[in-house]
Amino acid sequence: MTDLLRRYSDSLAVLERDGLLRRLPAPETSPDFLDFSGNDYLGLARRPELVEAAAVAGRVHGAGATGSRLLSGNTPLHEALEARIALDKGTDAALVFSSGYQANATCIAALLDKGVLGAEPLVFADRLNHASMHLGCTLAGARQIRYRHLDLAHLQALLERHQEDRRPRVILSETVFGMDGDMADAARLQALALRYGALLYLDEAHATGVFGPRGYGLAEAVDLAPGTVVMGTFSKALGVSGGYVACSALVRDYLVNKAGGFIFSTAPSPLVLGAALRAWELLPELTRERSALLLRAARLRLGLREAGLDTGTSSTHIVPVILGSAQRTVQARDALSAQGIRVAAVRPPTVPKGASRLRLGLSAAHSDQDLQRLLEALRSL
Ligand SMILES: Cc1ncc(COP(=O)(O)O)c(C=O)c1O
Known part of the structure; x- marks a missing residue:
């Protein structure tokens, strides 16, 4: 073995020794198998109309986009989806x-570009x-000023502390x-x-998909600048793949010119976009599914807390069971797996040291019985 391969x-x-080694889970085929490790929050991934929308889009526009948007890849479908997102998010673009x-x-790296901003921004x-x-911050070479999780009083104190600094802030x-x-x-x-500023x-x-009056996210109800x-x-909740930014026309033009991951x-x-647009x-229309999902999550949290398990600060369809050590988390995941229940064992560096956890991602496709089975399995750990 060469020196490089030995390293x-x-x-x-070292990862194996510390309980941090990641392995791909074997594909599951059993019909009784229960999956809480995914992000298909509304159960849309297997909806026939999404699969059909993908096929229709493929027939009209092709299986692949054939190039970057700036070359051959800009189809009417890309533009239609973007127009729809901007409309529903209340942005220009x-x-x-x-x-x-x-x-x-790529967007964060471009937005923090020191060359354009004239200085390293305050992030x-x-x-x-x-x-x-x-x-994104690392790519831009921008240091982060980190505030305590969700602590906006801390954020405000940090903003206050840097108030005299004239550099752009994000x-x-x-x-x-x-x-x-x-x-x-x-x-x-x-x-x-x-x-x-x-x-x-x-x-x-x-x-996205789970919150907001029409499901378009928590910012939907906020009067955005x-x-x-x-x-x-x-x-995640849309059950497909891909990402977007909703922004002003100016920022879109800027990203089209400066975001390397776009260009x-x-x-x-x-x-993918045909299915994403349909979703x-x-x-x-999925208000009932959203309410049922959040109600079930609240019931699950209650059951877990009654069993003495730590669900942290969860108040949504994502429920962690914080176990602390990475080894204990992996053992718990494997014990659930042996009962036909898949959950994610989340360990550092994804979460801080000592905060390893099982992550339960709930879906509208789960039934009350599925949740009961999960709860019983977790209680017996
Ligand atoms: C908060 C957050 N942002 C972005 C991403 C990346 O999204 P994608 O899986 O579409 O690449 C994830 C994925 O887990 C995420 O949790």
Whole structure:
């Protein structure tokens, strides 16, 4: 083995020793198998009308986009989906990407570009923001001023402390946090951004489809400033894949010119966007599914807390069971798996050290009996 390969091998051995090694789960085929490890919150991934919409889009526009949007990949479907997102989000414009990860990494990197801003911007970020948001900051070479998770008084104190600093400022936050299932106060974030002259960037990956009067996210009910950028995905509650940002026409023009992950990447496939557009159109009709999902999550949290389990600050369809050690979390996941129940074992670096957890992602496709079976299995751990 070469020195380089031995180093890879040693690093895997360290992960294994610390209970942090990741392995792909075997594909499940049993009909009794219960999955709480996914993000298909509304049970749309297998809806026949989405599959059909993908097929129709493929027949009209092709299986692949054939190039970057700036070259051959700009189909009427890309433009139609963006127009619909902008309309429903109440923004001038929108831009779609092949994944949410790509959207965050490339848009945040472009928005924080020191060359354009004339200085390193002041980036205020919730300390539990998603890895793709951190990557955007890293790509831009912008340090983050991290505030305590959801603690907007702390954010305000930090903004206050830097008030005399004339550099451009940006606030980055998820609206529903993917690993904790708690919610940011989007209206207060917007108010702070306006008060301190910051650009607000919200990630609605886990809120899109589940929150908002018509399901278009937590920011739907907030009077957004024209400069605010709202990112979201088609990969969670919409059951498909891909990401978007909803923003002003100016920011869209800027991203089209400056976001490397947009310019140098093939446009999302029409197959995917056909399904995503159909899912997007369906959201306002799914009010009952949203209410049932959130009610079931509240019942599950109650049952787990009665059993002495720690569900942290969850108040949504994402319910963590915080076990602390990585080893204990992996053992619990494997014990559930042996009973035909799949949950995610989330460990560092995805969550802080000592905060390893089982992550339960609920779906409108689960039944009350499914939840009961999960609860009983968790109680017997
Ligand atoms: C908060 C958040 N933002 C962005 C992403 C990335 O989205 P995608 O899976 O579409 O790449 C995720 C994915 O887990 C996420 O949790």
